[in-house]
Amino acid sequence: xxxxxxxxxxxxxxxxxxxxxxxxxxxxxxxxxxxxxxxxxxxxxxxxxxxxxxxxxxxxxxxxxxxxxxxxxxxxxxxxxxxxxxxxxxxxxxxxxxxxxxxxxxxxxxxxxxxxxxxxxxxxxxxxxxxxxxxxxxxxxxxxxxxxxxxxxxxxxxxxxxxxxxxxxxxxxxxxxxxxxxxxxxxxxxxxxxxxxxxxxxxxxxxxxxxxxxxxxxxxxxxxxxxxxxxxxxxxxxxxxxxxxxxxxxxxxxxxxxxxxxxxxxxxxxxxxxxxxxxxxxxxxxxxxxxxxxxxxxx
Numbered sequence: 001x002x003x004x005x006x007x008x009x010x011x012x013x014x015x016x017x018x019x020x021x022x023x024x025x026x027x028x029x030x031x032x033x034x035x036x037x038x039x040x041x042x043x044x045x046x047x048x049x050x051x052x053x054x055x056x057x058x059x060x061x062x063x064x065x066x067x068x069x070x071x072x073x074x075x076x077x078x079x080x081x082x083x084x085x086x087x088x089x090x091x092x093x094x095x096x097x098x099x100x101x102x103x104x105x106x107x108x109x110x111x112x113x114x115x116x117x118x119x120x121x122x123x124x125x126x127x128x129x130x131x132x133x134x135x136x137x138x139x140x141x142x143x144x145x146x147x148x149x150x151x152x153x154x155x156x157x158x159x160x161x162x163x164x165x166x167x168x169x170x171x172x173x174x175x176x177x178x179x180x181x182x183x184x185x186x187x188x189x190x191x192x193x194x195x196x197x198x199x200x201x202x203x204x205x206x207x208x209x210x211x212x213x214x215x216x217x218x219x220x221x222x223x224x225x226x227x228x229x230x231x232x233x234x235x236x237x238x239x240x241x242x243x244x245x246x247x248x249x250x251x252x253x254x255x256x257x258x259x260x261x262x263x264x265x266x267x268x269x270x271x272x273x274x275x276x277x278x279x280x281x282x283x284x285x286x287x288x289x290x291x292x293x294x295x296x297x298x299x
Contacts, residue, residue, distance in 0.1 A: 001233065002162060004157040009092060012157055014085040014089045017084065020081055020103060021079065022078065023144065025082075028078075029074065031140065038120075040063065040064070043120060046124070047120065055189060055193045060190055062192075067112075074105065078108070079100060081103075094232060095199055100149065100228065103152055104174055107178075108174060108178045108181060108220065110140075112178070117133070117136035150171075153166055154167070154225045162292045165293055166293060169283050172283055173227055176277055177223035179272070180248050181217070181275045184214070186269075187211075191210050191214075208254050209255070216252070219247055226238075226241035245281040248273070248274075248279075256270035256274060
């Protein structure tokens with residue numbers, strides 16, 4: 001972010017902050033629950049019945065816990081967005097970067113609601129589509145989050161090249177974070193389904209599934225932190241982003257090799273995630289983008 005805004009732009013951004021804050025506190029929690037229940041019903045009443053030998057025991061607690069964690073994060077983010085609206089109007093340098101980081105949460109979290117809906121509720125075990133599924137209740141969270149995210153990013157006084165660099169970098173950070181999080185869900189799912197429990201048989205994807213699960217959760221958090229610091233033009237954002245991108249690329253490539261060797265379906269999703277992280281790393285290492293986003297080159 002250039003940090004240069006007109007009074008009118010700041011008032012608009014403050015209004016966006018308040019409206020999104022109220023939405024995240026008052027509306028989004030109910031949409032999260034509306035999205036969760038059909039996914040759990042599909043897991044228990046459809047998929048587990050048709051494929052009793054599948055790994056369907058771990059997704060139920062994983063979705064239950066993570067959906068409620070997102071719900072709590074939304075309420076927290078919403079409250080902060082309302083509180084800092086006055087600081088956006090006052091043009092305090094930390095307010096917009098903080099708001100941008102908070103607005104990345106509904107964009108990323110909303111994706112984590114839409115994908116399970118598509119995989120579990122819309123798609124049927126025989127490969128057909130459920131005509132009664134309809135739209136994922138969590139989709140508005142993602143869409144509104146993305147709109148507010150890019151408005152917070154781009155409503156400022158900056159040239160076209162700077163805005164293009166910002167769209168590329170901050171957009172790719174969000175995309176990568178969403179993909180990383182969804183792969184983390186699958187990593188945790190299979191990590192908890194351990195046939196050799198309470199021991200860890202090296203033949204059963206250890207440590208790949210641990211790294212591809214819980215460690216990728218941490219990577220998602222790193223990307224949110226990087227968004228805030230990069231938006232503030234702080235070099236810490238670059239270091240956090242590069243660390244997260246490098247770690248994510250390595251971990252997802254390792255899991256891809258492991259899942260491919262194991263003959264697991266969906267192994268290519270890990271390769272796609274690794275490639276997204278590599279592209280993000282390339283963007284962060286590009287001096288021209290560094291100069292546009294940070295105001296200087298770090299290399």
